[in-house]
Amino acid sequence: METKDLYKILGVSKKASQEDIRRSYRKLARKYHPDANRDDPKAEDRFKEIQHAYEVLSDPEKRREYDEGPRTFFGGAGGAQQPPRDGTGSFSTDFSDLFGGGGFGDLGDIFGRSTRTRSAPTKGQDITANVNLKFRDALNGVTTRVAVPVEEACGECRGTGAAPGTLPKTCPDCGARGVRSRDQGFFALSEPCARCGGEGTIIEKPCASCGGSGRVRSSRQVTVKIPPGAKDGMKIRVPGRGSGGKNGGPPGDLFVVTRVEEHPVFKRRGDDFVVEVPVSLVEASLGAEIEVPKPQGGTVKLRLPAGTQNGKQFKVRGAGAPRPRGGEAGDLIVKTSVVVPKKLKKREREILEAFDEVHDADVRGDLLRRARM
Template structure:
């Protein structure tokens, strides 16, 4: 059986004073705080070890139990050796994991453990350029969160003190009132139903265990991010209370509009002008792509204004489908010349005489048939 040396975690000797414990904690907490090491997952594990060590060693009663327990248990002899008949524990409280004695286990109701509360989720926005959203980008966002108070380690109690069993409810969190044939159970007003209360609140956080703090968080925006998409960053929201887990950070993307490309799902739509001659005779044209560069497109003869062509795989990567790309939708706009030369007019008039067609005949026939 092994245990973590809490003094070693803080880099201290076992005879360290209260001020030395606090100073070591603050120094190491700043060094290993996740905000100071955004790209190092191990820093969060180290930070929690430091917090756990400080929570125990800054509390006189917990420190006394820790100093007595590991020494007796891991000292001379085996755990089942003959030291007071308790298998090496210095006192019966060690055997029951820190209870005050038999009275706490049998016969007297313990103060209930405070319910762990998950931290709140935090939502922030980030503005993205069109190309950054298309290709993906790693950026930093500023988020204001409720972070764990470094002075009290999140307990809410002044350094060197601890929570106490509520005197009004005896640590039960509730009290009972007789109502004739009924007994009404209500939450204790003094402790809010938690069974414990803070006698001396921490001056830094006013007993809440948390302080408001602005932090810079690195977030990876996936390729193909859409306007209004939420990117979740686990565990980077507000700190939990009473030992609860942190909330999450949600980053909402706002993508600038492109002057040419309009997004439709994972597809992009672009309007491409073609000349009257190209539309009539057919032609091979080049079309711009959203990410830069060009793609060739074959127009058939007789292409009408507004006709759409699909260029597969030239749209946006899908942020939800593993990068599968959408399509580029090309919408043709036939450009009619506003001015023509004398020679061009003669050619067009000759074409009109040659074709001698009435393109509106079907229109009027349809109108009179109804």
């Protein structure tokens, strides 16, 4: 059972940007990678811990879940994520990967990181954003603007992370290579540069706006078309509107999750709606044509047969929710709620007493018989 704070494991604050998290992970993963710590058995556990923390915090969706309730997240049920415990000593992260794909991509050239040219085009991250919808908007479909959280290059330092007027400096220890070679007799061992954490550059005076990460969080408005009949919790994919790709890679996708306002009267059940309709004692007994409200607005007439029981359900075909992907609409389920008068006037009481004299209903006989069995 995981109890440690994932942010602490990665040594970042709760407000850390994705870039901060990635950067810190790369640094720690290099430091604790078992291949680099063959004589420290604890490094392996630490490395797995770091890997797990990064797996959660680097995924905006998982990170949100973790932020909202770290206990339930590790609770075991419902999408819980356990740290990898294979114990075989095989790691999904190749040591050499940790040196690839520099964060500043094209800026690398400016600072002369000639050895870090393995910058393959990568697809941008997918982004998930919630949209709150009014009940009728979800039912009828709507085109709406969604605020999408994004990370972009800090305007103050133009993404360098160095205070305005200064620039990141080439790391004096590794000469911008991010790695240092140590002569081990017959062969040279390459290890990440401790001074710059493998970045190849050092920032002497961090930018105050972004804290040296070079990235800031902001939001961007995206217009999204919600199809008629959208359910609560529906995921709508908007291709290409996620984070921008790196090194010329395609952008990620945007996933808009619908949050539909509850209606006080109409409850959704699949593509159907359920509405509870009060029916008088007389209407239920004699039968009646009653007026029933529809989710889309307006009403529809419903014929109740004589002898309608309390809680009986009737279906009004096609008066439910349109199906977001097309096809026949759902139904409106009308559930009767027979209303018994709370107070009777003298005349009403007399009539019911007269009714009782002629109505020889044995309503509990069957129950009592079966109870004895």
